[in-house]
Amino acid sequence: MASTTPHLITVDDDDEFDWEAAFREIDVACQTTKPSISCSDNNKPRLSKQSTLDNFISPAGAVPPLENWDTLDRDKSNLVGDEGLCCIDVDAEAAKTWIYPVNVPLRKYQLSITKTALFSNTLVALPTGLGKTLIAAVVMYNYFRWFPEGKIVFAAPSRPLVMQQIEACHNIVGIPQEWTIDMTGQTSPTRRAGLWKAKRVFFVTPQVLEKDIQSGICLVKYLVCLVIDEAHRALGNYSYCTAVRELMVAPVQLRILALTATPGSKQQSIQNIIDNLHISTLEYRNESDHDVSPYVHNRNVELIEVAMGQDAIEINNVLLEVIRPFVIRLCAVGVLQNRDLQTLSPCDLLNSRDKFRQAPPLALPHMKYGEVEGYFGALITLYHIRKLLSSHGIRPAHEMLEEKMRQGPFARLMSKNEVLWKAKCLMQQSLSNGTPNPKLSKMLDILIDHFKANNPQNSRVIIFSNFRGSVRDIMDALAKIGESVKATQFIGQSSGKASKGQSQKVQQAVLEKFRAGGFNVIVATSIGEEGLDIMEVDLVICFDANISPLRMIQRMGRTGRKHDGRVVVLACEGSEMKGYMRKQANSKTVRKHMRNGGMNSFNFHSSPRMIPHIFKPEVQFVELSIEQFVPRGRKGKDDHPIQAPISTDKLTNVETEVLAKYFGTTGKITWRPSLIAFPPFQAFPTGVHKIPHSFRTEILIDMMQHLQGLSFSGNSKTFFVEGEVSTNEHLGVETVEQYDKSRMGNITFNNSNGLCNKPCVFRKDEASMDEHLAVETVEQHEESRKDSIIFGDSPKAQPIRELSYSEESPIRNTKTKEKHSMSSSQGNNPHVHSYLFGSDFVSVDTLGNVLILSVPLIPSKEVSHSKCASASSSMLLNCLKQDSCHSGTSQGQHKGQSMEEKAVANLRTSGQARCTMDETLLISKLHYSLGQQEKKLDGVEEIVQTPILKGSLSHEGDTAVETLVANKTPIFLAAESSDDIGDTDLSPRLTNLIKSGVVPESPINESGPSNGRPRNEFLVPDLVSPAKVLSEMLLTGKNEKVTLDVSTSGQDTLNSPISNGMHSPILRPDISAKARGSNPSSPIVEEVKTPLANLTNNSCSKDWHLSSGDKSASVKQERKFKRLRKYGDTGQRRNMKSMKENSIDPSGNLAETSSIIPIRNKHNRGKQKPVDNVRAFIEEEAEVSSEAEVSDDEEDDQNNNSYDDSFIDDRIDPTATSTQAEDSRSDMMAIYRRSLLSQSPVVRQPNFSADFSPCTLAPMTRITETGSSLSKTTYSLNQSSERNTVSIQINPEIISSEAIPLTSVSPRENERKLESRKRKLGIYQGGSVPAINLERQFQLEAASKESSLQHQAEKIETNGDVFYDDQFYEGLDLDAVEAQATMLLRHKSELFTQKQDPQSLDLFGSPTFDLGI
């Protein structure tokens, strides 16, 4: 309206434009508004303007919205108002139509009213139950469509109504629920502010609307439509009026739609509503209208006149007596005209009082004013009591009287009125007599009759009463009438003295229960009169009749909605009856006024059309698809109802049987899945689908492995816990341990013991290797091994303890070892044993150190001179051991000491460097190193004392020295690596490693990846170090092997260890894949595995590459030295080459897991073929075992393989070098068998696990690996045979001729062992599915590599001899198949070997070595 005033000012050509061109609504509005309100006058011109504007816009085809036109054309001064209009855009496309839903049957009156309401402010006066809400909803929906940014408000006077209407509107037109919101006073203003911005359709209470408009959080400018429910309330200063006034003051154009069933009981009140709400059109229908009547259910209104009870009459008379004197006095004063006591009503009195206050009679002195006021007050109260008495009974009247008598002016005036006291006594008497109220009894009769005629389940009754007191009376009365009536009260919130109000929650609950049938009678005050839409109500009882016709209509409107209803009005004879009749007549006259849209009776206001005139929306009947309404209280408003798929599929018979099986219908015996049924399975991670294993699962797996004693992880865990070993070391140790355990068959050992034992064994093996190199007898080795194995438990345990003690332990260990060796083996053997033990000790120390991982550990390792490598890794330790052994054998203590010293010095230097890095650490390390060095020296001395050197040993000693040098470098590297690791992240790494180690140890490749990423970083350093360690280990191994074979094997071992080490770290971080790849580093496996590894960990591979590069470099140097020294001419060159190649290989493997690695590996293998073969065998076995053990843990397998390789290499070397092959054969065989036996069970399990493990990739890789391993094993067998020959040849050169046969035998034995292992493996594999796969793969490979195989086979056959025959042939069969894979590598290697061969032609072994290597 405000915006229109300026228009008036600027343009006042009102009458020039007639409304011909205007739209009907506007015309009507203009016409009607003419006479009355100023606002309407203001609007008129504007409306006409609009119409004219529209006239000349449409021919011109002007597109701009009307509002814009207006502003631009005429009202530049009134920009503000027009801005408000401009910001609401009309969706031109949507505005072409307006949608009328036909989901419910169309009713013509609704359609026509809706059409009107769309284009002008309309007051809809429809009888109750005729679908006002539908009209509102359709209008809202169309405004929702037309104004994409407009906001629509639906105001309803109470919260229950708001909730009811939001659902009703949604169900009618389906405005998306994300745009709708209900806001009541319970919603905090701040939240409302956000909602006003976010939502578009608001269902609010008028109070909220008013407040939000006043506070400005309601975005008034965007309002396009305001629907006012129960508009008859828009009188006076009700929130409706103030809200609309605010909106009209604001420059806002909006559509107002007012809904009511009872516009008013008087013409004036209706006019007030029209004025207050700026209504342009009145749409009125009543039940008798022709378009409405079909939809009106029959509603019988019965008026029952109830005679007052005798008591009530008496009391009434007494009250009249009380009243009389006051009335007379007032009349005497001339304030009260009516002298009829009977007909006076509180209303009359109020009116008279008002009159008196405005114009007091002149004659009356001022002094009397107060007296008159008092009389009026008393009279009003008395009449009220009388009314209560007549319409509600004695009790409410009595309560009222009592209350009034207690205090206030009435009490002062009347407290001494005896007549009133008498009345009160009468009331009390009557109440104490329990005389029933005639209305109550009548009502009960009606109710009982009703429920006799209607099913109490389906019928609903509402009893209205004006006063809560009578509600309580009714409730009391209803409580007595029996089962069929389940009654509850429905009252407002306010708590008075007499009764406590019902909270809105309770009200909602009452209504819900009433709808659902929990109650079938509601006794309600006026709160239940309006708007409640309860379909089933078929009886309404009005306990009091003398109420406004408005309320009566509303009350009656509660019934007759779905089917015919009945209304019973209980009226007390007399005044109540009369009042009722009067009011009914009144309402009839009002109806007349409203006929024909009330045009003749009311003044209407103009209203904006809202939608530009260029749009002429056509009605479109649409069947709207309405989503199910989601009540906000129960479910989030924003979340759509979950479409619960109703599974129509019925269970098949089979399914039913299964159900019956597991969930027996008896219910008594229900199948309960057992969590402990398959403990072995819990030692390995199960394959996962999408949910990776949790940390707790990993713990479980580790624990299970620990408990079962099978798992490497368990050992590693214990180690971690105990010594905090670096992951790499742990892996190596673990693998070693596993092998040892498998070999030892000491599954029952404690983890710690087992771990210790394993490392010891490893070291022993290494030591044995060294010993072999030193030309010790195979028998001794075997014995030593046996001894170690036998005694292993104690010595191992001791070493562990020693480690824990750290200081005295080495000596003791050496002593114990010596003792053991003494006891078990011969004099020579003891030496060997001592060496082995020493090495073992060292290794143990190293292991302990490794466990610690911290720098101090490394120093300690270093202290153990050659074993200083231990710091970095057990490999270093082994090297050191070997060196020490060599030195001891060849040069004796001095050399060993010197070497040790050098190593120590190196270590110290490294340690110093480290110190620079970490002073504290360095210091501690130094101390440790010093102490350890001393101990080690002692140990070395002891070793030196024991050793009986052979001629060959001296050579070996030289080589050992070289190796020592090499070891130094590796040690340095290792130290560095370890330092780095320790310095950087000792604790975190350790923890990580432990964690990762624990988890990864067990074969969770899959789980690894997830964990691996985060851990990879940590691992990287660790990995590097391990890699170095591994390389060092390899180097040492090579050194030990001094011979070409040894070197090659060392290289191989190096590769494998590196790969293993890499794997282990990787595995821990989830590098399992890489580890696998590295495992394959034995060429065959590598190809298959590497890709997987690559896939899994690229970053890791990089890191590894780096580390490998470093390692390789170091390894190369060492190898060179070793080889040069050892082999001198041919061997050195070859070794160098092989070393280089090997070094390259690891790097290549690291860098290029799949393609490059295999090639390099091939080269390496070619050189190192024998070793490789042996290793391959070992690896195969290890793999098998590892696979069997750990389904998914290729890492472990790899580690195992690497360790196995190293072991094997060591063994081979010793065998090759040693002359005691024959004696050792049986021993070795036994040992191997034992190991095999021990492994076999493990293998079986692993196989199963592999089978079970769902990971396709993993099984594939495993299979391929196994295949490769098998082929390798076969090759290795061949190679080993070859090696044996070679070694024999070499041995003669180096050692005595006797040694040669022995050595040859030993290799054969090894081969046999390998074969047996292979056989076992093959058997296991054959049994298991993976085996088949492997075989297939092998076959495939074999086809390609038949030639090589043939060569090998020939060699093998030649070498095979009697010893090998059975096992060998068996192994060969498998091997032959498997060998094909390795053939390629071998071919390559053969090429190399061929090159080498000429050099080592003398030693037939060289080619064999090549093959083997």
Place this chain on the structure above:
Amino acid sequence: MDNANTRFDPDLIHAIFKLVWSRTALEREKNEGADPLECEVGAATSKKNRPTSANANALKLSCELLRVFVIEAVERAATIAEAEGVNKIEATHLERILPQLLLDF
């Protein structure tokens, strides 16, 4: 099972929940039967006796969790069964993966 549309009916889940809750409540009452006075006093007021209920979103979430859980269980058991070369998932397969599965969730 991978069909994202197949979900558990929230009503079903809710019914199951309620069943469990009511059972636990009964057990609790049994266990706390020592002090019946308290129960009588706070029959309507004490939260203890109020039946547990689930928020709609919580219920939805529960359904999703159960769905994931079941899928995971079936898939894992299926891998075991496949590894055994069996086409039918048996209870034993489930038992094998159950401990770790439970720990994973």
